[in-house]
Each structure stands twice: as structure tokens, then as C-alpha cells.
Amino acid sequence: MRKGIDTELFLQVKKQQWIREGEQILLALSGGADSMYLLYFLKELQNHLSFSLRAMHVQHGIRGDEAVEDATFSRQQAELYQVPFLEYTCSVPDYAEENKLGIEEAARTLRYKALKEEALRWQAESGRKTKIALAHHMDDQAETILFHLIRGAGFSGISGMKAEDLLSEAETTLLRPLLSLRKEEILKRLEELGIPYREDSTNRDKSYARNYLRLEILPALEKINAGAVKHLLEAAELFSETEAYFQEKATEWIKRYGERKESSTGKCISLSIPQLKKENALFRREIYKEAIFLLRGNTTEFGKLHYHGIDRLLKRGNGGRLSLPKGVKAEVEQKRLLLEKF
Numbered sequence: 001m002r003k004g005i006d007t008e009l010f011l012q013v014k015k016q017q018w019i020r021e022g023e024q025i026l027l028a029l030s031g032g033a034d035s036m037y038l039l040y041f042l043k044e045l046q047n048h049l050s051f052s053l054r055a056m057h058v059q060h061g062i063r064g065d066e067a068v069e070d071a072t073f074s075r076q077q078a079e080l081y082q083v084p085f086l087e088y089t090c091s092v093p094d095y096a097e098e099n100k101l102g103i104e105e106a107a108r109t110l111r112y113k114a115l116k117e118e119a120l121r122w123q124a125e126s127g128r129k130t131k132i133a134l135a136h137h138m139d140d141q142a143e144t145i146l147f148h149l150i151r152g153a154g155f156s157g158i159s160g161m162k163a164e165d166l167l168s169e170a171e172t173t174l175l176r177p178l179l180s181l182r183k184e185e186i187l188k189r190l191e192e193l194g195i196p197y198r199e200d201s202t203n204r205d206k207s208y209a210r211n212y213l214r215l216e217i218l219p220a221l222e223k224i225n226a227g228a229v230k231h232l233l234e235a236a237e238l239f240s241e242t243e244a245y246f247q248e249k250a251t252e253w254i255k256r257y258g259e260r261k262e263s264s265t266g267k268c269i270s271l272s273i274p275q276l277k278k279e280n281a282l283f284r285r286e287i288y289k290e291a292i293f294l295l296r297g298n299t300t301e302f303g304k305l306h307y308h309g310i311d312r313l314l315k316r317g318n319g320g321r322l323s324l325p326k327g328v329k330a331e332v333e334q335k336r337l338l339l340e341k342f
Helices: 007-016 033-045 065-080 092-099 103-126 138-150 183-193 209-224 228-257 273-277 281-296 304-316
Strands: 024-028 052-059 085-089 130-133 164-167 172-175 258-263 266-272 321-324 328-333 336-341
Touching: 007 033, 024 033, 024 103, 033 052, 033 065, 033 183, 052 065, 052 103, 065 085, 085 103, 092 103, 103 130, 103 172, 138 183, 138 209, 138 228, 209 228, 228 258, 228 266, 228 273, 228 281, 266 273, 266 281, 273 304, 273 336, 281 304, 281 328, 281 336, 304 321, 304 328, 304 336
Parallel strands: 024 052, 024 130, 052 085, 130 172
Antiparallel strands: 164 172, 258 266, 266 336, 321 328, 328 336
């Protein structure tokens, strides 16, 4: 087995305590360069830290024989590293058609769903904290920030991916240890170590939005400014700090001016309308977002249009109602704004 851990990455993992003694790590292993380097790193990390490691490959049912070969390769590599391996097969095209989603979004949804379910199953089986390790790197981060920016995302989207991200509903955590590495650094290390990997032919298809950003837009930006990727990440960090600040203040506001209730039909957070009207419109929207997070555990499928819609209820007065995604409803009752989850 190849030896030698990435010292800088090891120190970062140790300092941030992304992985702790006795935890379980479920690695999303595609067989591509990034996940193969993460497999190598995590296996080497076990020489310095006691944790359990499993690898899981999700076969999306998109690329025919090539996808089958990727799965076979991933299994062989996991066996070589003596890492338990699981394979999950799904049909992304069918799911995309049924749910009116693009192929990229459908693939991501099913992949995360499969990983989350397996992590929870393993965690329930052992009673030990289980985390999902993903091989996103710095270039992926820049691509994600741009993608969210052009779609009109708020603080959360433009903040990019987090190295450690809690999936509240699932009671598990996503880890992205490679976010500090450029793609070219990973490829160089794989070459030096002699580690093989697979290349997904669809990654070169520019008809996919993310591929176009990665293959055309980011290189063009780096021609304008060689530090474009670095500057995008710096901006994302600033947005992340801003988001954290507003989140903290919104939580304090809700504790002071909100009331949480539970009934046989669901949960409710009641907010003081007179106090809401004293706040800046931007901060009000952050309060709504935090309230929905407290009701649901996440704000997936909620965006600025929903928060603006809630805000407009304040002007409509008593009796105003708004149906929102995921069984959430907003309603004005006297001098209170009710956000309810059924």
C-alpha cells in the first residue's frame, strides 16, 4: 500500500476536528480523481486516528457501460485499500422526468439521499457518530459560488459549500476535507503516488451548466485575473461571515419576540408584527428564514421569493395567508405573524 500522508491536510483535519476518535466515515467514492485521492488520504489518516471507514458508490443509470466500469473500478480500489464497499443503483433519468428536474439536480438529489440513508443506517446499527465524506475541492467551490450567483442566490448560496455541514433533518454531517486544494494539486499528487482514477466523459459535456462554468467561464476569469478563484472564495467567506452574523441576530430576535408552540397538527412560531415592522426589510427576511429553519431543520426549497411573500403579508393585515413549500404556511392573526409546519 502506498504510504505518506498529506501533512498540511492532516494538520487541518486535526485542528478543525472534522474527524474524531471512534467516529464512522462514509466516503462517497465515484472512482474519479478527487474521490480516489480522498480515499487514499482517509486510509492513511487511519494510521494516525482511530475511526471506521466505508466507501459507497452511487450508480446513476446514465452512462451505460462506462458507469458499470466506474462501479467495478471503485469496488476494486476499495478492496485494494481494504475498505468495506457498498454500491447503490438508481435511475436518474426516470427520477428527473417524474419530478421535472434537470439531470444534474436529479443526480445530486438521489446521490445525497442514498448517502444520507446509508449513513443513518450505519449510525443506528453501531450507535456511533457517522459522517459523509465528499471530495469537493477549491475549483468545485468556485464553480458552485458562480452557479448560485447567476441563479440569484442569497447569502447562503453565495457562501458556497462548507467544509463541515450539518444535515439537521438527517442528524448527520457532510465533510469536505479537500476544499483547500486546487484540482491541479490533486492530479499532481495522484501522479506522484501512482494512484489510478476514472474520468467521467460527461464532465466534458458543456451542455451541462456546471461543466460550462468550469470549462469556459472560470478559465476566462483567470485570464482576466490569475487570482480569480482565490478572490471568489474570499468573497464567499465574507458572505458566510455575514450570514452567520444575521443568523445569530435572528435567533436572538426570535427568542425575544417570538413564541414557539406545538400541537397535534404541527409546529408553529408566532412573531410580533409591531416589532417586525421596526426592523430593516433585509433583517426581517433573515428572521423568516431562521424561523422556518427552526420549524423544519433546513430551508431547502425556500428562496427570496418566499421570504418577500411572507413580508408582504405584514401590509395585508389580519387574515392574510400564504402557502409555502414543504407544508409550511404563513398567516397574520391580529398582531402576530404565524409560521406553521403541518
